[in-house]
Amino acid sequence: DTAVSQTPKYLVTQMGNDKSIKCEQNLGHDTMYWYKQDSKKFLKIMFSYNNKELIINETVPNRFSPKSPDKAHLNLHINSLELGDSAVYFCASSGGLDTDTQYFGPGTRLTVL
C-alpha cells in the first residue's frame, strides 16, 4: 500500500543511452511532480502535471520528456544521457497545484558512466 512508488530504485547506464523512470501514486491526487536532487542534496523541481496536463516546466533540457498516461502515473524519459544527469530523481504528488502537502516517492538513483 505504498503511496508514491518509483521504478527502478537504482539505474546505472552508459552515456548516450535512453532510459525511463516510472512513477505511480495511489492517493487519488491530481498533481504529480518530478524533482532532481544533485550531489549537494539540493532539490529542484523539473516538471509538474495537473490532471495529465503539463503545468510547470522549469529550465530542463528537452532530452527530458515527462509523460502522463493517466492521473496516477507520471513517467520520465531521458534521451542521450549525459554524465551531469547523474542524480536522485524524486516523484511526488499532491491533491492540487496549491495544495501544499507533497508526498514523495523513494527516489531513483541514476548513475551515468
Place this chain on the structure above:
Amino acid sequence: KNQVEQSPQSLIILEGKNCTLQCNYTVSPFSNLRWYKQDTGRGPVSLTIMTFSENTKSNGRYTATLDADTKQSSLHITASQLSDSASYICVVRGLTGTASKLTFGTGTRLQVTL
C-alpha cells in the same frame, strides 16, 4: 531572486540534546513555509506547515516558529533521538499572480550520536 537559506549546513549532537535549525528566506509575496525531513535514501516527508499568521506549530518533539516580518523560521528538536538523524529541508511557497512557486533550501544535515 527568491532564495531560501538554511543554517547550519550540518550539525552533530548527542542523543537527548535539543537543537535548533534556521531558515531565512527572501521569497515575497509569501504564502507558506514547510519543513521536510529526509532520511538517507528516502524521499522528503512533511513535518509542519506554517502560514503567514502562524508563529509557532508543534508536531511531537518538533516545533517550528515563523517570523514573517524578518522572514525567518526555525525548527526546534527536543530530546533528540537517533532516528532524528536526517536532512531537514525548508521549503517556501511564494505567490506570483495567480500562480505559486516552491523554493527549496539546501537543507541541514543533522546527525544524532550516542
